[in-house]
Amino acid sequence: MNLKGRNFVTLLDFTPTEIHYLLTLSEKLKHEKASGKPHRHLEGKNVVLLFQKDSTRTRCAFEVGALDLGMGVTYLGPSGSQMGTKESIKDTARVLGRLYDGIEFRGYLHTDVEQLAAHAGVPVWNGLTDMYHPTQILADFLTVKEHFGKLEGIRFTYVGDARNNMGNSLMIGAAKMGLNFTAVAPKDLWPEAALVEHCKTIAKDTGATITLTEDVNKGTEGAQVVYTDVWVSMGEPKDVWHSRIKQLSDYQVDEAMMQRAADDAIFMHCLPAFHGIDTEMGMQIANEFGEEHPRVKNGEMEVTDAVIESTQSVVFEEAENRMHTIKAVMLATLGDDYE
16 A cells, blocks of 8 residues: 555545555554554654644644654644735645645635645645545544444434535545445535535445435434534634524434434544533533523533533544544655555
8 A cells, every 4th residue: 555645635535445544554553652662654754734723633633643753843823824815825835845744734725725735745634624624534433443343334423514524524434434324414504415426426336325314313313323513613603603503403412312323322523512611612602592592501512411421422532543543644645655
């Protein structure tokens, strides 16, 4: 398997065999990390992390992963570069590509990371855009594989806003890797029809299924994985909250939903999650909307605190796996075949 020099922009660009290789490499690197075995395979290389949107898990996973691999790391936050203000994305790509061996980008428009990838001349990794979040999907699928021993045939249900970057990317990943994917959401929050059809075409070769439904009970019945994400993404206007809460409150993942799922079901969330009033945003939502929408009166939105704190929840294992899978992506695209 040779992925050296490849960009990692969307899972649509990778075959099931290549994705499987990245997951297997992630498992190996995770074992080496746990056993204390050094794996500084990219000693002397340097990477830059280019962030338009702040993040805890993505930044830390890339930084620790790069350092574990022996690389130097530069972080450029939202105000840390001139990209898009005084310098074009194309020019930024050509400058950073001459200084660094790899570039991570986390931002808003997917076209931005595509421009970076087209002009940098070094591997570019998508840490999140408005359309896709491929590094998260690798972490999610590694977590599923660890719990069930396989990916093929797993009944995977995503609940909430299914046309965001997570809904898109999970559907793509499921189609590629043979999972039975169900999106449970109001119809106007389903993924774009063209992407759905593309995933169904992929699924014909992998045995996956793609189902979209507004029916919460039907969509979550017997699910082995119940997955959700925030209802309003970073960058969306504040006034979206009222309409989105009204639209999605019946899609909140609660204990009743998890009881409808399979006996061995796990709960997943890419984090951060709104499940209480111990954050400024959670308190604000509770105060502004709790009276009108009782489900969010305690700052619980896409998931209740009882679910995220339950034994079914694997969200923190999932968060750790960001590091192992991101490390695998960097090693595979910057190094040689690693057995």
